[in-house]
Amino acid sequence: MRALFWAVVLALAAVAAALAARLNDGNVVVLLPPYRIDLSLNSFLLAALLLLGAVYWIARTIQKIADFPARVKLYRERRAEVGGQRALREALRSLFEGRFARAERAAKAAQDAPALAGLAALIGARAAHRMQERERRDEWLARAEADPQLNTARLVAAAEMWTEGRENARALEAIESLQSAGGRHIHAARIALAANLQAGRWDEVLKGVRLLAKRHALHEVVAARYKVLAWRALLAQRRHDPSALEAAWNRVPAEDRRIPELALEGARLLNRAGRGRAAGAALEAALEKSWDPRLLDEYAKTYDFPARERIERAEAWLHEHPGDPALLRCLGLLCLREQLWGKARNYLEESLSAKTHPATLLALARLAETVGDEQEAARRYREAALGYAELQAESEAGEDAGAPRAALREFTV
Template sequence: MKQLLGLLLVVVVAVAVTLMAQGNASKVLIFFGQYRIDMSLNFAVVAILLLFLVLYVMMRAWRASSQLPGKFKEYWMNRKQNALLQANTQGLIALITGDEQGAQKALNQASKTGIETDLSYLIRAMSAIQADRYDVAEEILNQEKAKVGEHSHALVVLRGKVALSKQDFSGALSMLEAMDPLAAKLPQVQRLRMLALMGLARWQDALVQYRACVAVSALTNGEKNEALMRIYAGLGESAGQDASKMKEVLSSAKPAELENVGVLRTLATGLQRSGLVTAARTLLEMALNQNYNKDLLPIYHQVAVLEPREALPNVERLLAQQPADLRLLELAADVCEREQLWGKAISRFEAVYAKQPSAHVAGKLERLYEAANQSERAKTWREKLNNHLQNDRQLA
């Protein structure tokens, strides 16, 4: 708009000067050395204006032509950036859908632009890791363009996953510990650090790291349960038969961790192995009274028969709450047998046999009737036991 107004102004001035010069017969003489140019004033004015106009147009054209390479370069750069954005978007979609071939195709398209960043390689590497192709992921992450960029933290996380897949726990841990303190607080970094510590059997450090992972929600429920069971199994194994170490492990356990059935079984087994039967029984009884779980009955059965007198009141209370539980009935019968309460033991084993006949229960009843000096009843159960054994042999 400014250029158009300037051109109109020049035309208006030219017309005005021409009109002013009408009727003026003046001449203009221009000398170039020995040459002389003779022209009218009107022609001289118009020639000057035309010369100005030509110079103006030439200057504008020169300026536009000097800007053309930059605009052309900007146009091609925009096209490349759009192509790269589209390729990275396709790579992310392939990552979400688990299409590893689609992710490789997206990386190839990004490479054709010539301006691909480390993000394209990280997307492709993550897709390979998702497909458990860690060798492909390692090859991609070792390329130079994958190492240069603004996503160095993501690069370390992916390389840590590759190292863990190769069971290079020391290498993975050293990479993660070399990160700056702010990056070390990232959820995935803490998760990988916990896995590396578990791989190195540094169970106490792994437990501390597990709690840090739980604080930042870095683990799924399945991962939390599995990691917690592995850590406490490792702590129990490292404690061995040392009662003081097992007491230390038990005292350091948090209430939320003791809600895990696998942890309770592991701790009870470790306490029983180290001779702390009372501690194991108390731990299991507290857990069963707070939240009854059938999965705890086998290990509680092992502990309760070792201290039948102390366990009997709690077993009776549990049986009153769960009268139809066959496992609990059998546990109560075994505890009563250990306390030589033959009548209670017999009645409970007979209740179990009525609901679930087996050679195991028949053998127990035979033994109990013999202990109670009831030979006729013992003979009857011996016959039932023989029938069970004969049927089992026929099935075999």
């Protein structure tokens, strides 16, 4: 339809030009002594039009010849860019498929496109890292430095790979460079947390956990686990100095001191350092927040404040948790220390009837030995030994079952 329209327009234009030429009787005289050229106006206009067309065509031809090298260069660049994009897509697909050697080869092919060379270098670095080729990985990272627009991506990727390779100093240096440039984001903070954990920089671990928890970037369970790990290490460093140990424990935030695992570890260290009152207070605070029977055995070992106060506190707990075997065993141990033989026996036997535990059997054996019942003591000692042996076997079986999962976690870190 469009072609027909333009055909009609051209036909009408031709008819109009023919009519106009018939009505035009003018002449054009060109004097070139000794020559004189007479032309009709229509012939002159036609000749001028043809001359202009010829000049335009010659000029366009000269321009195209002059632009030919630039056009060839542009064509080659476009061809290299298209090939680089194809190679980059292949590298990404191979990387996600786990075909790291193929991904690295495709990344090398993508180096022909300058605009994609930096990004391809990061892909090549990741592929080499997965193949444990650390030298080639670092070579790829060095290539990526040529593209300043990828500086943040290069630092984050390098820090993550160095952390996975246990090169914590280099990883932390990259994170510091990133942060000094004003680049603060969640993923970099996670990488820094992992590097600090592996490097044993516990103060920095606590800072990282607080930062990520504040931004809701760390699960509560994981945050609590990291806090326990960090505070446990910081407390263990001061275990030989009771004053420093207690001061370190007091620096732990009140909310963190109520985490059962941390309260148990802190109480153990404080008990060993002779700070039983602080240990008892730590356990009581944790038990008030969440009832955890694991804390009660350690509570029975606390010293430096009267056992009768602890007995009264434990008996108050018994009203809230009647029949709890761990609480009954704790009460029996406290009464045993205060030489309340009858109450100790009642509590321990009640605990044993609720749940058989080798610690309860051992406490009954010590009670029987104290009151002079050697036969009962020997029987209880034997039962306790068998019970601990069964617990050890169950623990080893659990460790054997968890070994594949631990190996898998180590592989995926």
